[in-house]
Amino acid sequence: MTAEQTSLPREPGAPVPAIQVRGLHKHYGRHEVLQGIDFQVDAGQVVCVIGPSGSGKSTLLRCVNRLEEPTSGEILIEGIDICDRRTDLDDIRSRIGMVFQQFNLFPHLSVLKNLTLAQRNVRRRSKDEAVEIARQTLAKVGLSDKESAYPAHLSGGQQQRVAIARALSMNPDMMLFDEPTSALDPELVGDVLAVMKELAQEGMTMMVVTHEMGFAREVGDHLVFMDGGVVVEEGRPADVLSHPQHERTQSFLSKVL
Numbered sequence: 333m334t335a336e337q338t339s340l341p342r343e344p345g346a347p348v349p350a351i352q353v354r355g356l357h358k359h360y361g362r363h364e365v366l367q368g369i370d371f372q373v374d375a376g377q378v379v380c381v382i383g384p385s386g387s388g389k390s391t392l393l394r395c396v397n398r399l400e401e402p403t404s405g406e407i408l409i410e411g412i413d414i415c416d417r418r419t420d421l422d423d424i425r426s427r428i429g430m431v432f433q434q435f436n437l438f439p440h441l442s443v444l445k446n447l448t449l450a451q452r453n454v455r456r457r458s459k460d461e462a463v464e465i466a467r468q469t470l471a472k473v474g475l476s477d478k479e480s481a482y483p484a485h486l487s488g489g490q491q492q493r494v495a496i497a498r499a500l501s502m503n504p505d506m507m508l509f510d511e512p513t514s515a516l517d518p519e520l521v522g523d524v525l526a527v528m529k530e531l532a533q534e535g536m537t538m539m540v541v542t543h544e545m546g547f548a549r550e551v552g553d554h555l556v557f558m559d560g561g562v563v564v565e566e567g568r569p570a571d572v573l574s575h576p577q578h579e580r581t582q583s584f585l586s587k588v589l
């Protein structure tokens with residue numbers, strides 16, 4: 333069963349945002365990791381989230397597809413309240429592709445099988461259809477020649493591109509990336525960012541937790557700076573990166589840029 337669409341205030345006729353977060357709190361015991369987060373991602377937009385280690389970026393992302401349960405607040409995916417008990421979380425998660433820092437591929441399966449497994453089990457596609465879609469998405473990330481390889485025989489960058497292809501093969505409405513290049517050797521980062529840039533250019537809705545300020549500036553439509561579990565500053569990436577208004581943003585950027 334799917335919960336009814338909730339009605340946060342919107343302009344009449346305005347499209348439903350892909351992601352809306354309102355007053356989100358997350359506690360781990362007494363530690364309040366998210367202290368009232370508000371933000372929105374519109375369909376087709378690329379929103380990058382930056383901030384120091386421990387500021388709550390991953391926790392925010394994990395709340396958005398309910399890998400973590402928020403303590404309080406609202407999260408709407410395409411207008412559907414995912415904190416409502418009546419919401420079918422499997423349906424919501426199937427609309428969201430997730431790419432992690434560690435690629436999370438099945439080591440005992442070939443690249444092709446890594447891509448067909450969830451399609452068969454979750455999307456209930458026939459074997460032929462799953463293989464065809466897997467091959468299309470592998471071609472998209474430039475790895476057609478690796479379908480028989482096992483993850484251990486690929487570079488980190490190739491493994492991450494397989495992970496992106498796997499998420500894409502599920503035909504998601506949006507993609508969440510949690511520091512997708514942080515575990516990569518520097519020379520492998522560019523290939524992964526290039527795939528992400530292409531996705532953005534094709535209009536994929538994306539929320540990207542990243543330390544890659546160049547990507548945020550070039551590809552991002554919107555930049556959110558988090559610190560201490562709150563959104564300190566947000567705006568157009570070029571504005572936030574070149575003219576940060578808040579002292580905490582200035583201090584963070586002076587260390588990373």
Ligand SMILES: Nc1ncnc2c1ncn2[C@@H]1O[C@H](COP(=O)(O)OP(=O)(O)OP(=O)(O)O)[C@@H](O)[C@H]1O
Pocket residue numbers: 360363365383384385386387388389390391392
């Ligand atoms: N499952 C958990 N149980 C308890 N504390 C947690 C848990 N997950 C995260 N935390 C704590 O929440 C805080 C925020 O963690 P989070 O991973 O969201 O930060 P981050 O901004 O993504 O950091 P990084 O850039 O280092 O990945 C940290 O202090 C972390 O130790």
